[in-house]
Amino acid sequence: MAKKAGKTPATAAPEAPAHNERPMPPNPPSAPSKELHVFPNPQPLRDYLIQFQVPEFTCHCPLTGQPDFAHFTIDMVADQLCVELKSLKMYFWSYRNEGAFHEKVTNTILDDIVAATQPRYARITAKWYVRGGIYTNVVAEHRQKGWKQQPAVDLPSLPMERGLLG
Numbered sequence: 001m002a003k004k005a006g007k008t009p010a011t012a013a014p015e016a017p018a019h020n021e022r023p024m025p026p027n028p029p030s031a032p033s034k035e036l037h038v039f040p041n042p043q044p045l046r047d048y049l050i051q052f053q054v055p056e057f058t059c060h061c062p063l064t065g066q067p068d069f070a071h072f073t074i075d076m077v078a079d080q081l082c083v084e085l086k087s088l089k090m091y092f093w094s095y096r097n098e099g100a101f102h103e104k105v106t107n108t109i110l111d112d113i114v115a116a117t118q119p120r121y122a123r124i125t126a127k128w129y130v131r132g133g134i135y136t137n138v139v140a141e142h143r144q145k146g147w148k149q150q151p152a153v154d155l156p157s158l159p160m161e162r163g164l165l166g
Helices: 085-093 102-117
Strands: 038-040 048-062 067-077 081-083 121-131 134-143
Touching: 048 085, 067 102, 081 085, 081 102, 085 102, 102 121, 102 134
Parallel strands: none
Antiparallel strands: 038 081, 048 067, 067 121, 121 134
16 A cells, blocks of 8 residues: 655655556546436427436345345436436435335335426336345336326338348
8 A cells, every 4th residue: 555645845756656546537436425416408398208227226125134236227208307317326326235125215216306307207117136036126107297198109110221232
């Protein structure tokens, strides 16, 4: 372990970083946080789907203390606000050392995203990895009062063109 140097005389050359040290980045990684940051929706007049994939969610079983792992998919149609990605990452990271039942944590995450962004629609699908031979999937939804999904457009399936004739 390299020892940090104190003040050096004005005539001494500055010490180079030790072999195993590197300079601190200008913006070091943030700490886990339950704070979700938002920004204005760039297209508030249009319904469009925003999907987040969180394949490495971790928390602990509140009964055994063993780690639980899940793949979260968040689908949302924003209204006036969108959630900022780095804050979402730090938010998910904040569960790493917490004990939580699958159903509780999935619904809490939905409640927190809805409180921060007030979306027209949000659905969270949590696919929990096997525990005791049982896979658990939890799906929770929120719909803004009065919001109705637009009908899906069914496009014809066309063969893929490869640029070759014949």
